[in-house]
Amino acid sequence: MENHIDLKTESSADLKVFRSNNLKLRRFTQNFAYSLVWLAGLITVLSLLVVIGYVFMRGMRGFEPGFLTTPPAGGLSGEGGISTTIVSTVYLVLMTITIATPLGIGAGIYLVEYAGEQSLGSKTVAALVQVAHFGVETLAGIPSIIFGLFGYALFVTTLKFGFSLLSASLAGACLVLPTVIRTTEEALLAIPTGLREGSMALGATKWQTIKNVVLPTAAPGIITGIILSVGRIMSETAVFFVTLGGSFNMPTSVFSSGRTMALHLYYLAMDTRAFDKAMATGVVLISSIIVINLLINIVSRKLRVGVRD
Amino acid sequence: MKTMRQERFIVDRGIKYILLVFALISIIVLFLIGLFIFRQSLPALKTIPLSDIFLKTEWRPTMDRFGILAMIVGSVMVTIGSLLLGVPLAIGCAILLAEVAPRPVQEIVRPAVQLLGGIPSVIFGLFGMVVLVPLVRQIKIAGNTGFGLLSASIVLAIMILPTITTIAEDAIRAVPQSFRNGSLALGATKWQTITQVVLPSARSGIVAAIILGVGRALGETMAMIMVIGNSVIMPKPLNGNPFTIWLRQARTLTGSIATEINYAAPTHESMLFVIGVVLFILIMIVNVIARSIIRSSKH
Numbered sequence: 272m273e274n275h276i277d278l279k280t281e282s283s284a285d286l287k288v289f290r291s292n293n294l295k296l297r298r299f300t301q302n303f304a305y306s307l308v309w310l311a312g313l314i315t316v317l318s319l320l321v322v323i324g325y326v327f328m329r330g331m332r333g334f335e336p337g338f339l340t341t342p343p344a345g346g347l348s349g350e351g352g353i354s355t356t357i358v359s360t361v362y363l364v365l366m367t368i369t370i371a372t373p374l375g376i377g378a379g380i381y382l383v384e385y386a387g388e389q390s391l392g393s394k395t396v397a398a399l400v401q402v403a404h405f406g407v408e409t410l411a412g413i414p415s416i417i418f419g420l421f422g423y424a425l426f427v428t429t430l431k432f433g434f435s436l437l438s439a440s441l442a443g444a445c446l447v448l449p450t451v452i453r454t455t456e457e458a459l460l461a462i463p464t465g466l467r468e469g470s471m472a473l474g475a476t477k478w479q480t481i482k483n484v485v486l487p488t489a490a491p492g493i494i495t496g497i498i499l500s501v502g503r504i505m506s507e508t509a510v511f512f513v514t515l516g517g518s519f520n521m522p523t524s525v526f527s528s529g530r531t532m533a534l535h536l537y538y539l540a541m542d543t544r545a546f547d548k549a550m551a552t553g554v555v556l557i558s559s560i561i562v563i564n565l566l567i568n569i570v571s572r573k574l575r576v577g578v579r580d
Numbered sequence: 581m582k583t584m585r586q587e588r589f590i591v592d593r594g595i596k597y598i599l600l601v602f603a604l605i606s607i608i609v610l611f612l613i614g615l616f617i618f619r620q621s622l623p624a625l626k627t628i629p630l631s632d633i634f635l636k637t638e639w640r641p642t643m644d645r646f647g648i649l650a651m652i653v654g655s656v657m658v659t660i661g662s663l664l665l666g667v668p669l670a671i672g673c674a675i676l677l678a679e680v681a682p683r684p685v686q687e688i689v690r691p692a693v694q695l696l697g698g699i700p701s702v703i704f705g706l707f708g709m710v711v712l713v714p715l716v717r718q719i720k721i722a723g724n725t726g727f728g729l730l731s732a733s734i735v736l737a738i739m740i741l742p743t744i745t746t747i748a749e750d751a752i753r754a755v756p757q758s759f760r761n762g763s764l765a766l767g768a769t770k771w772q773t774i775t776q777v778v779l780p781s782a783r784s785g786i787v788a789a790i791i792l793g794v795g796r797a798l799g800e801t802m803a804m805i806m807v808i809g810n811s812v813i814m815p816k817p818l819n820g821n822p823f824t825i826w827l828r829q830a831r832t833l834t835g836s837i838a839t840e841i842n843y844a845a846p847t848h849e850s851m852l853f854v855i856g857v858v859l860f861i862l863i864m865i866v867n868v869i870a871r872s873i874i875r876s877s878k879h
Contacts, residue, residue: 301772308676309681318696381602402607536700550710
């Protein structure tokens with residue numbers, strides 16, 4: 272485009288020189304650009320390795336024997352372990368998932384399997400589905416601190432649940448609900464209609480079809496959504512910073528205040544500057560996240576195999 | 581036989597209504613969040629003039645000064661900073677993954693990007709506090725504490741990278757192979773094909789990726805609290821050199837909500853909800869733009 276040459280007037284020798292120079296320049300540009308692109312990849316991988324490597328290296332200093340099994344002592348240098356924060360994290364994840372998954376999966380099934388055909392007949396249902404998708408899409412991108420703000424105002428103060436596992440898990444459920452709905456919808460939409468029609472043609476009711484044909488096929492996708500939510504809850508700090516209270520004691524009921532590992536890490540770093548202990552907590556946190564990522568990869572590989580069969 | 585069939589249909593209808601209730605609860609909850617944030621912000625919006633909120637920089641809740649301009653500027657500047665650093669990196673990475681790297685390299689870089697996206701923000705915050713802040717402090721300029729816009733922008737750049745890379749890579753991959761073949765057949769080099777055919781065709785997807793990155797940057801909370809210094813002042817250069825503005829401490833909109841909500845008196849609390857509304861609206865605009873771009877590029 273940029274190098275117009277009149278082939279008739281140019282002597283063929285000039286043309287040759289031009290061509291080879293032009294090719295050299297273009298090759299040089301390509302090599303230069305490629306090295307920049309490779310550099311970008313290198314920086315990305317390196318920054319991951321540096322962050323994780325540094326946290327592991329320094330974390331090992333704070334990782335005394337019994338770190339996982341002793342409770343935090345609460346001193347100014349962050350003595351003790353993280354046993355109670357692990358328990359709080361597990362409770363919070365379980366409670367959040369228990370609240371969010373039935374709602375999210377149910378909503379996803381309704382929106383894909385039922386609302387679609389009903390919205391053909393009724394304009395109200397069609398409008399409702401539109402509104403639902405708008406809500407889910409919008410909230411999927413809203414910053415987590417907004418969910419914290421909501422959880423604080425509604426669950427902690429208005430409903431008087433206080434700073435507790437209950438308030439935090441309700442707020443956390445709101446946070447992951449859009450993710451669960453979306454992954455469920457995507458998993459269901461990926462199933463060929465023929466599968467449903469085959470089941471219906473054999474005389475199965477809609478629900479029998481969903482239960483015995485649709486859900487088993489969509490299971491890996493839906494499970495991926497749940498594992499993603501578990502990871503989200505474990506890494507989330509902002510929501511729980513304003514709803515969970517931050518006590519490092521062992522939680523005794525759903526109204527107990529608590530501290531997740533991520534939150535504990537934040538308090539150690541900001542309040543006591545116990546960086547080695549914070550890094551050690553980070554080691555446990557990152558390791559859990561890596562396990563979760565592996566799980567997601569395994570499940571989604573199963574998903575791909577399932578689709579191929 | 582007949583009763584069994586009836587039972588099946590009763591179950592069938594019952595399940596349908598149960599699922600409908602689940603769907604309605606989910607949707608109501610999602611809308612309740614928006615409504616609640618707006619409702620709680622009303623007391624402050626009624627008592628404090630809008631111009632005092634949005635055009636004043638002084639934030640002293642104990643003295644009823646509720647100007648949030650400095651925080652808006654803080655959020656916007658740190659977002660711009662993270663984009664300047666993160667976008668070239670992220671797009672470069674996306675090009676590498678989609679066009680340049682052989683498969684074995686892709687198999688290393690892609691999981692790395694995925695894992696980078698999964699790492700909790702407090703870990704980035706901690707790394708920023710312990711490693712980056714002391715590094716930035718090495719820049720010997722009076723008033724430089726290391727905590728500030730520069731450290732925050734670097735941390736945030738790494739955090740938005742996975743979002744942008746993943747979506748941009750998808751967009752680049754979605755360009756039909758025949759476009760590339762046509763360009764290569766005309767004698768263009770691979771790089772010319774990438775810059776003049778592939779990237780322009782994937783443009784809308786890449787723009788959407790960057791916009792979603794903006795949303796992620798505006799919403800980040802804890803990592804920002806840990807490295808940005810948190811003082812509510814209008815960022816100004818530290819000396820004659822305008823670039824030193826990046827060494828200034830600042831505060832983000834999200835940071836104010838997180839650090840103050842648990843101790844706030846009524847008006848102050850309502851003001852924090854106003855900040856929530858501002859964030860909500862900003863992010864909604866950002867997301868609606870990004871999604872409509874993605875949607876229109878699909879048609």
